[in-house]
Amino acid sequence: MTTALASRAEPGHVGENATKPPGRWVRPSVFGLLAATALLYFWNLTASGYGNSFYAAAVQSGTQDWKAWLFGSLDAGNVLTVDKPPAALWVTTAFARLFGFSSFTVLAPQALMGVASVGLLYLTVKRTSGPVAGLFAGAALAVTPVAALMFKFNNPDALLTLLLIAGGYCTIRAIEKASPRWLAFAGVAIGFGFLTKMMQAFLVLPAFGLAYLVAAPTSLGKRLLHLAGAVAAVVVSAGWFIALVDLWPTDSRPYIGGSDGDSLLELALGYNGLGRIFGMGGGMMVGGPGGSVSSGGGNVGFGGESGLTRMFGASFGGEVSWLLPAALIGLVAGLWFTRRAAGTDRTRAALIVWGGWMLVTALVFSFMSGIVHPYYAVALAPSIAAVVAISGTSLWRGRAHLAPRVFLSLMIAASAVWAYILLDRDADWLPALRWTIVALGLVTATVVLVGVPPLRKLVAVVATVSVLTIGLGTTAYGIETASQSHSGSIPISGPSTGGERGMGMGMEEDSSAEIGAALAATTTKWAAATASSQSAASLELASGKSVIGIGGWSGSDPAPTLAEFQQYVANGDITYYVEGGRGGGPGGGSNEIAEWVAANFTATTVGEQTVYRLLS
Numbered sequence: 001m002t003t004a005l006a007s008r009a010e011p012g013h014v015g016e017n018a019t020k021p022p023g024r025w026v027r028p029s030v031f032g033l034l035a036a037t038a039l040l041y042f043w044n045l046t047a048s049g050y051g052n053s054f055y056a057a058a059v060q061s062g063t064q065d066w067k068a069w070l071f072g073s074l075d076a077g078n079v080l081t082v083d084k085p086p087a088a089l090w091v092t093t094a095f096a097r098l099f100g101f102s103s104f105t106v107l108a109p110q111a112l113m114g115v116a117s118v119g120l121l122y123l124t125v126k127r128t129s130g131p132v133a134g135l136f137a138g139a140a141l142a143v144t145p146v147a148a149l150m151f152k153f154n155n156p157d158a159l160l161t162l163l164l165i166a167g168g169y170c171t172i173r174a175i176e177k178a179s180p181r182w183l184a185f186a187g188v189a190i191g192f193g194f195l196t197k198m199m200q201a202f203l204v205l206p207a208f209g210l211a212y213l214v215a216a217p218t219s220l221g222k223r224l225l226h227l228a229g230a231v232a233a234v235v236v237s238a239g240w241f242i243a244l245v246d247l248w249p250t251d252s253r254p255y256i257g258g259s260d261g262d263s264l265l266e267l268a269l270g271y272n273g274l275g276r277i278f279g280m281g282g283g284m285m286v287g288g289p290g291g292s293v294s295s296g297g298g299n300v301g302f303g304g305e306s307g308l309t310r311m312f313g314a315s316f317g318g319e320v321s322w323l324l325p326a327a328l329i330g331l332v333a334g335l336w337f338t339r340r341a342a343g344t345d346r347t348r349a350a351l352i353v354w355g356g357w358m359l360v361t362a363l364v365f366s367f368m369s370g371i372v373h374p375y376y377a378v379a380l381a382p383s384i385a386a387v388v389a390i391s392g393t394s395l396w397r398g399r400a401h402l403a404p405r406v407f408l409s410l411m412i413a414a415s416a417v418w419a420y421i422l423l424d425r426d427a428d429w430l431p432a433l434r435w436t437i438v439a440l441g442l443v444t445a446t447v448v449l450v451g452v453p454p455l456r457k458l459v460a461v462v463a464t465v466s467v468l469t470i471g472l473g474t475t476a477y478g479i480e481t482a483s484q485s486h487s488g489s490i491p492i493s494g495p496s497t498g499g500e501r502g503m504g505m506g507m508e509e510d511s512s513a514e515i516g517a518a519l520a521a522t523t524t525k526w527a528a529a530t531a532s533s534q535s536a537a538s539l540e541l542a543s544g545k546s547v548i549g550i551g552g553w554s555g556s557d558p559a560p561t562l563a564e565f566q567q568y569v570a571n572g573d574i575t576y577y578v579e580g581g582r583g584g585g586p587g588g589g590s591n592e593i594a595e596w597v598a599a600n601f602t603a604t605t606v607g608e609q610t611v612y613r614l615l616s
Contacts, residue, residue, distance in 0.1 A: 207356025416441020
């Protein structure tokens with residue numbers, strides 16, 4: 001926001017402040033933020049065990065076989081992969097190979113990514129809005145409940161979030177001097193984001209491209225040329241692995257789990273792409289407990305009812321929406337106050353980057369008709385934190401004028417009221433907190449609106465109370481989330497009345513433990529086979545051996561086929577068939593194999609599990 005605008009009752013010029021030499025307090029504050037984040041994410045980390053056993057089993061397989069590491073195979077025998085590209089598994093498996101496979105080595109990389117995400121968000125926001133805004137953005141991300149959840153859990157979302165922030169950082173650097181090199185680096189980050197969680201990584205591209213097109217200090221022709229180069233960087237950094245998979249002989253690599261035609265590109269465009277948005281399951285389950293993902297208002301694990309208010313609803317609200325009302329107000333204020341600024345204005349460019357990221361991601365998540373889970377919202381958290389930090393600090397600097405005070409007081413009041421509503425959904429948890437926040441918020445908003453007294457000490461008090469009001473609810477909820485253990489394939493934020501927070505399907509842990517001892521004594525290529533990847537993962541972790549998850553996640557993947565399975569048995573490659581695996585839906589291939597096994601082998605019982613010995 002330019003100095004000229006400031007003279008018209010606008011907030012002061014933020015970019016100018018950002019370039020001043022940092023005070024002596026900045027470096028200790030940053031170290032303190034990172035240390036506190038590390039403590040939050042690493043504290044009691046292994047309470048969640050292996051977290052998502054599906055991905056943990058793939059990490060274990062990757063430590064046992066190099067090809068399984070490369071392709072992200074669920075089993076070390078390389079029958080089929082998990083239903084996501086393997087970039088997140090590459091990182092975690094490398095950590096497990098270095099330090100040994102354990103609960104800690106499975107979860108610690110995600111915590112490290114969380115600390116790195118907070119630090120990188122600080123650096124990015126600081127470049128345009130100064131260290132105070134950077135610290136606020138980093139802290140807000142750290143305590144967002146869904147971030148406190150996913151940076152302690154082994155889904156791919158932790159790496160995706162870090163890569164998206166890296167893309168934002170590189171875009172901001174590129175805009176400063178119209179640098180095609182930094183813009184290409186942003187493309188590389190998004191390309192590897194694609195190899196982490198496919199097309200979800202592309203949701204930030206409209207914001208990054210628009211910001212560069214509007215604000216980069218060079219001719220329009222060069223801006224377009226630089227954007228074309230960045231698109232090429234995305235294609236190359238994502239496409240090399242797709243080409244590798246397609247060129248690799250299919251009989252020498254695992255089947256691509258979740259795809260209809262053993263194709264990583266089809267997986268990206270189908271099940272993990274348009275299928276997520278429009279509900280085309282491609283043979284995969286697009287519903288869950290309580291009904292289809294688009295119809296169950298109370299279907300918390302599957303996003304609840306789609307529509308404009310989904311981000312505020314029972315499913316996503318407590319995960320990520322604590323600062324969303326303030327971010328929307330701040331974005332409107334920031335774009336309004338910079339409407340007459342020069343095209344290269346850095347504050348407006350930053351608001352386009354983060355605000356565009358926030359709006360596009362939130363709208364896509366809100367109207368998705370396919371599979372959507374609340375923890376996806378971690379990819380939205382950095383943009384909300386950044387928008388609130390940038391707009392809030394800018395409005396505070398312009399508090400001598402009425403218009404900035406109006407918007408700032410609205411941000412404070414909206415945050416307090418919305419925190420009250422969210423906390424009231426868990427009315428038995430810290431009931432006094434919501435009343436404290438709303439009372440403090442309304443008083444603070446009134447003081448800001450009337451005008452902060454010029455006394456320096458009073459200014460500091462009001463600023464501190466304002467920050468506390470905006471952040472107290474999400475901080476309390478985030479710390480509570482970090483203190484809980486989580487398991488299953490759909491972890492959920494918030495307080496727990498007992499047990500673990502999460503949803504998922506698979507073999508019961510006690511049953512897996514009993515049969516794990518029998519599988520651990522086997523010497524065949526695969527200790528066992530069972531229907532669905534979830535149950536196979538539980539058996540792999542219990543035994544340390546390779547287990548075939550027939551049919552993949554839902555039982556619908558044609559891997560292995562009946563003929564292939566019969567050949568494995570004839571070769572003496574599988575010791576047991578374990579009955580009772582559960583997936584997301586029926587699978588013809590897995591049913592055929594189950595029927596063939598039942599017709600040709602004798603059933604025995606291990607614990608509560610029906611088992612067939614396949615070796616003669």
